[in-house]
Amino acid sequence: MEPTEGGIIRSILFSCALFLAAAAAASQALPGCQDKCGDVSIPYPFGTTRSCYLNENFAITCNKSFSPPVPQLLGNDIVVTYVARGRKRSPFQVSGQLKMLNYVAQDCYDADGRLVTRINSMLWADIFTISNDKNKLTGIGCDTEAIITAEREYIGSGYFTGCISYCDKIETTVDLNGSCSGIRCCQISVPSGLKNLNISVTSFNNHTNVSAFNPCGYAFVTDESKFTSSFKSFEVLATMESLPLVLYWAIGNETCTVVSLNLVMLVNKIVSATILLTGLVISASARMATMGTHIFTMVAKVDIYLMLIGSIYSQRWTNTKMDERP
Structure with missing residues (x-):
């Protein structure tokens, strides 16, 4: 015949239906594949070997030099702390979220206002999207401007925003009922569709007026649900290199x-x-x-x-x- x-x-429609059924059920790793790295579950489309992940963008390296082992993504640039399958955007799309550690940006000055340390935080999420409803930009310091520069997905234009944090004496550095409205701490939402971030922090007066109790300013984008009062502590932030950030992922762009x-x-x-x-x-x-x-x-x-x-x-x-x- x-x-x-x-x-x-x-035949193609039937096979696509089989695939979608398998994808819906595969909230875990594929059969025969490693389903955890350390304390982190690894559901499909992620995986640790070529036959276990969708493509190279979802390839996870389980770094066993740490105890417990640490899952790393995108050429080991991203340390993953959580991966989950989520809602379906359509009958043909599977999506979810992952949480990763993103570096804290900082700048520090000596008593004479000379720059001692400046660290920017850069993230290239590639096929992933930075969550705008779960993450916020936060600036911590008494002479601090926290800044995001980025490019928005589908728009192709640059994006620039920031917030200012100020205080002039040590008494104003106490926790103000958990608020983050510009005194010692500022916080703003991030826009939708961000695929990359460059987080920087600057000072207006090089901390010369506050160097005795606040020689450094800090800026970071982090999961708002994980933001605690301890993150506002100058002493705590001085010892923290990274904080959790939420990314979204999705597969299945064609029906x-x-x-x-x-x-x-x-x-x-x-x-x-x-x-x-x-x-x-x-x-x-x-x-x-x-x-x-x-x-x-x-x-x-x-x-x-x-x-x-x-x-x-x-x-x-x-x-x-x-x-x-x-």
Whole structure:
């Protein structure tokens, strides 16, 4: 029996449904894969080996030089403290959040106002999005301006914002009923769609008026739910290198319907209806094109290689030659 366009589409839709069912159930690691690193669970699409993660963006290194072992992401630039599957954005999308440690920015001066230390905090989250509803920018100090410079997703323009924290004597450094409104501590929300951050901290007078009790200023973006009064302590912050920050992740930017419709376009451009595809395999970064035109990109990996199609047609297509190749 000759392969039909409708049969191929039905097979692809069926296979996509299988994948989505597997993804919905896979709140844990894939079978045979490491499901924890230290105290942190590692659900799919994350994993510690090539066969266990969706793609390199979700590859976690379990650094066993620490005790307990520490999970690290994106070339070991991100220390992960929590990973979870969350709500579905649509029937075809899986999303969740992860928590990581992000460096605290600081600048410190001596009694004469000479700069002693300046550390900026930079984060390139790549495919992840910095949560705007869970994180806030915080500045701590008596002569301090906390600043974010970043680029917003989809807008492509620079973003700049900040807040100012001030106090002129040691008495004003006591906890003001947990408030963070500009006296010793300032705090603002971060915008949506941020993929990267550059956090810096500056001083107006190089802390010369407050150096006896506050020689340093601090700035950080952190999970608001983890922000405690201890983070406002100059002494505590002097010993802290990093604080928790929340990122969002998502997979599955194309629906199976879109994939099938695009395949129809591909089939219609092939001269012979019987010369279809040689070993059809859809994978994480599979890009199929014809006549140099982009057809589709699937972010979600389909580990089921659609053998129900390939096995039926592999012999028929083994010696065929496509008129057009991806």
